[in-house]
Every structure is written in structure tokens, then in C-alpha cells.
Amino acid sequence: MIRKPWWKILTFIILMYVCTMGFLVDIPKLDGRLQHSVRNLFFHVPMWISMMILFSTSVVYAVLYLRKPNSTYDIYSLEFARTGLIFSFMGLATGSIWANYQWGSPWSGDPKQNGAAIAVLIYCAYFVLRGSLNDDEKKARIGAVYNIFAFFMLFPTIWILPRLVESLHPGGLGSEGNPGLNPNDTTSAMKMVMVPAFIGWSLLGVWIATLRVRVALLKEKQLNNE
Numbered sequence: 108m109i110r111k112p113w114w115k116i117l118t119f120i121i122l123m124y125v126c127t128m129g130f131l132v133d134i135p136k137l138d139g140r141l142q143h144s145v146r147n148l149f150f151h152v153p154m155w156i157s158m159m160i161l162f163s164t165s166v167v168y169a170v171l172y173l174r175k176p177n178s179t180y181d182i183y184s185l186e187f188a189r190t191g192l193i194f195s196f197m198g199l200a201t202g203s204i205w206a207n208y209q210w211g212s213p214w215s216g217d218p219k220q221n222g223a224a225i226a227v228l229i230y231c232a233y234f235v236l237r238g239s240l241n242d243d244e245k246k247a248r249i250g251a252v253y254n255i256f257a258f259f260m261l262f263p264t265i266w267i268l269p270r271l272v273e274s275l276h277p278g279g280l281g282s283e284g285n286p287g288l289n290p291n292d293t294t295s296a297m298k299m300v301m302v303p304a305f306i307g308w309s310l311l312g313v314w315i316a317t318l319r320v321r322v323a324l325l326k327e328k329q330l331n332n333e
Contacts (some may be wrong), residue, residue, distance in 0.1 A: 115314055121307035125149055128300045135294055144208040149300050151205055153308035154198035159261070161191030161312050162230075166258040169251035181247040182323045184254060188233060190316040194308075195227045219269040219276035226264040229257045 129149040168184035171177075202220065203213035214220060233253050240246040269276065293301075 114310065118307060118310040118314055121303050122311060125300060125304045125307050129304070132296050132300050133294070134297060144205055147201055147205045148297075149304040150308075151198065151201035152301075153304045154194050154201060155265075156305050157309045157312040158191050158194040158198060160309050161187050161194060161316060162258055162261065164313075164316070165191060166254055169254040172247060172251045176244070176247070178243075178247070178327060179324065181251070182327065183320055184251060185237070186319040186323055187316045188230065188254060190312055190319060192227070192230050192234075193315070194312055195223075195230065199223060199227065217269075217276050218272050218274045219265075222264040222269045226261050229260050229264075233257050 129146055132146075134143065134145055165184045165187035168180045168187065172180035172184060199220075202223070206215060206217070206220070207213045210217070233250065236253055237246050237250045240249065
């Protein structure tokens with residue numbers, strides 16, 4: 108399926124639709140400063156969804172490698188983690204843009220922002236760790252173990268701890284929920300953009316990761332032939 112062109116064409120069509128309708132779709136009249144910044148819902152939230160899908164795939168291959176050491180498993184795990192990290196940066200960037208309009212500053216030290224930054228730094232350390240090792244087998248084995256640790260650290264840093272303290276971010280303690288996701292505020296027209304956004308950005312992430320995997324496998328094959 109990965110080599111089939113239909114899903115890549117579908118990805119392109121979905122994202123063209125999302126990037127167009129995301130700025131054209133009618134949104135409800137919301138109180139406060141949210142206003143048209145709610146359109147970032149079609150870009151910010153899907154970045155984190157895509158990140159979780161990519162990191163989840165990466166950790167699956169990390170477990171497969173530990174069960175049965177195979178360089179192909181390691182390559183898949185590494186490249187999906189790299190692509191997931193790219194989407195996490197985009198999630199932070201789009202979130203900072205939204206925060207600038209909502210809270211008056213791109214970075215206000217909100218627990219949700221800090222937790223996301225910590226999770227990203229933990230994954231950055233994964234690549235630093237791999238780069239510090241010269242032996243390929245040790246690099247893959249230790250990297251797989253750390254990958255599992257980094258993945259499970261996502262849950263307390265992003266999904267659990269920020270919800271237990273006072274937070275400006277929707278979903279935090281004392282917040283009123285996410286206006287963009289509130290059934291009373293979200294229109295059917297917005298859902299017609301939001302759901303394709305989740306699918307389209309996730310497919311794009313998988314597409315990028317699989318391209319990186321194919322390049323890495325070709326490089327490995329070339330080295331083996333030399």
C-alpha cells in the first residue's frame with residue numbers, strides 16, 4: 108500500500124481542501140478574543156494528532172527491534188520518530204501563534220506549553236543519544252529502549268499533568284474547555300473541515316516518514332554493496 112499512488116493523491120486533495128476551506132468556512136460568533144483565530148484549530152490540533160500517530164508507529168518498530176534485532180525495524184523507528192519531531196515543532200509553532208492572539212504572548216509559561224516543550228526536548232535527546240554512539244547495533248538497541256521511555260513520557264507531560272493544574276490552555280484545571288471543540292460552538296461546517304484536517308495531516312506525516320525510510324534503506328543497501 109505504501110507504494111500505491113492513490114493515497115498520496117488523496118492526501119494532496121484533502122490538504123488542498125483543508126487549506127482552502129480552513130480560511131473560508133463560516134465560524135460561529137464567539138465571545139472574547141477567539142474570533143477568527145479559531146481557524147487555527149484546523150492546523151494546530153492536527154499537528155499533535157499526527158505527531159502521536161508517528162511516535163506511536165516509531166515505538167512499535169522499536170519494540171519489534173528489541174524482540175527481533177533487524178536494521179529495517181530500526182530505520183522505520185528512527186525515521187518515524189524524526190518525522191514526528193517535525194510535527195511536534197509545527198504544533199508548538201502553530202500553538203504559539205494562537206497563544207499570541209489569545210493570551211497576548213507567544214509563550215506565557217502555561218503548563219500545557221511547558222509540558223509540550225519538555226516532551227519535545229525528551230525526543231530531541233533521543234537523537235542526541237543516537238548521535239553519541241558509534242556502534243550501529245548498540246545505537247539501535249539503546250535508541251529503541253530510550254524511544255519507549257520517551258513515548259510514555261508524552262502522556263504525563265502533555266495529556267495528564269497539565270490537566271491537573273491551573274491553565275489558560277483549554278482542557279486545563281479551571282479552564283472552560285476548548286471553544287473550538289465544544290459541541291455548542293462547533294458547527295457542522297467546521298466539522299467538515301476539522302475531520303479531513305486530522306486525516307490529511309496524518310497521512311502527510313506518514314507519507315514523509317515512508318519517503319525517509321525508503322531513502323535510508325537505499326543508503327543502507329548501497330553501503331552493503333560497497
